[in-house]
Amino acid sequence: MAEFEPVLLANIHQEDSHTLRAYESTGGYAGLKKVLGGMSADGVKELVKASGLRGRGGAGFPTGLKWTFLPKDHPGPIYFCLNADESEPGTFNNRILMEEDPHQVIEGLIISCFATAASTAYFYMRYEYPLAWKRVQAAVDECYAAGYLGKDILGSGYSLDIFLHRGAAAYICGEETGLIESLEGRRAWPRIKPPFPAVEGAFRKPTVVNNVETAACVKQIVDRGAGWFRSIGVPPDPNNPRDPGSFGPKLYCLSGHIEKPGCYEAPLGITVNELIDNYGGGVWRGRKAKAAIPGGISMGLLTADEFDCPLDFAGPGKYGCLGLGTAAVVVIDETVPMVDFLHNSCQFFSHESCGQCTPCREGTSWALKMMNRIKAGKGRLKDLDLLLEIADNIGIIPGTTICGLADGAAWPMKNAIRKFRGEFEEYIKRTNPDGYMETNPVPVLEIIGAH
Ligand SMILES: Cc1cc2nc3c(=O)[nH]c(=O)nc-3n(C[C@H](O)[C@H](O)[C@H](O)COP(=O)(O)O)c2cc1C
Ligand code: SF4
Structure with a gap:
């Protein structure tokens, strides 16, 4: 190159x-x-x-x-x-x-x-x-x-x-x-x-x-x-006939817990590590990163161990994310509880769903209600599987919605819970020691009250 x-x-x-x-x-x-x-x-x-x-x-x-x-x-x-x-x-x-x-x-x-x-x-x-x-x-x-x-x-x-x-x-x-x-x-x-x-x-x-x-x-x-x-960039993968490659320069937005947040121009295919270290001056305050959003929140999450992920159109998908999206990387440091991250994400998508498609409208608000409950110390381990079931069933990819907003809501849920399950379970057990094994349906009033 x-x-x-x-x-x-x-x-x-x-x-x-x-x-x-x-x-x-x-x-x-x-x-x-x-x-x-x-x-x-x-x-x-x-x-x-x-x-x-x-x-x-x-x-x-x-x-x-x-x-x-x-x-x-x-x-x-x-x-x-x-x-x-x-x-x-x-x-x-x-x-x-x-x-x-x-x-x-x-x-x-x-x-x-x-x-x-x-x-x-x-x-x-x-x-x-x-x-x-x-x-x-x-x-x-x-x-x-x-x-x-x-x-x-x-x-x-x-x-x-x-x-x-x-x-x-x-x-x-x-x-x-x-x-x-x-x-x-x-x-x-x-x-x-x-x-x-x-x-x-x-x-x-x-x-x-x-x-x-x-x-x-x-x-x-x-x-x-x-x-x-x-x-400039990354040629097509010879083993994937559907990959047209990722050519040209790209503007990467780098924000979150980073020393020098900003908009940086780099070739497509730069890794998350390179972006953070060579452009962003490293994770702020000498802390360690826990995770990063690879391309806007709707693309999901990479763990810090996955920061060798190349930021080209095919890269984040190989690490279980939805895609490159807008190439907006948000760094999350080790002090951030993943429950807070997911709660924030669910709030955003529930608020922004336009409401036309039932799986998106109801799925995003149901997920938010569960996250409200988990955050309030009334979570059950069962909720994690329920959240994953919602996430796996809303969006264009499972074929249940008109647009991709629901996929964007689903990916942070899937990635956060699947990649940080231990942390979610620990939080639920610690904050709800008497009820975390509860499997009975949550009373409607409790759901409404928690929201
Ligand atoms: C929920 C949602 C929000 C979107 N927001 C934007 C946006 O703010 N800007 C944008 O260019 N594309 C956005 N897109 C993608 C557009 O639908 C469209 O693919 C894009 O504008 C096409 O331009 P491009 O081919 O130059 O990427 C969004 C898609 C979805 C599903
Ligand atoms: S998937 Fe798109 S069209 Fe359907 S409710 Fe959600 S935002 Fe609206």
């Missing part, structure tokens, strides 16, 4: 890095000019496909492939939604890009829209990001004034409008079809798929949904080429 040079964060320490003047002074919009000056939409699609770029929003779906799902020669409008909802706990890489280098994102977005023949882009941004909102809007205004947006961009005949849309302040607004429902003015209830957005999305028209970091990668690929992108 060639020596790694950060590109996504290369500009953020420049003075006024968010302005068009600063962006253009480092070659900004040269890629857009190259694309509009001589490349075809199919040419850009092929370039992105050849790069092996996989979406950075959580699912890791190949970006170029997703674009080819749009109907050919569609007579009506095609829409592009840029997913800037950034709702996964621990994740803030989109915020850094939008606040410090919004033009990089916008250039990537315009190129992506050109490649997919989209005539309108909706920039759907998390409600809680006022500075990002201000800077992205200012950057969009600068683009209109400079002829990078609007009608007949740079005399190419291609026209595009970008509208900013403020998110509705809920985790589920980041799920792509929840986002589309919210954009259309409704409650962000995810849609049953198929049809997927590429066929029927915003306003029932073909729509692409991509993450902010994905758009920034598209800009870098146009500037530097598919070969450059593929020279």
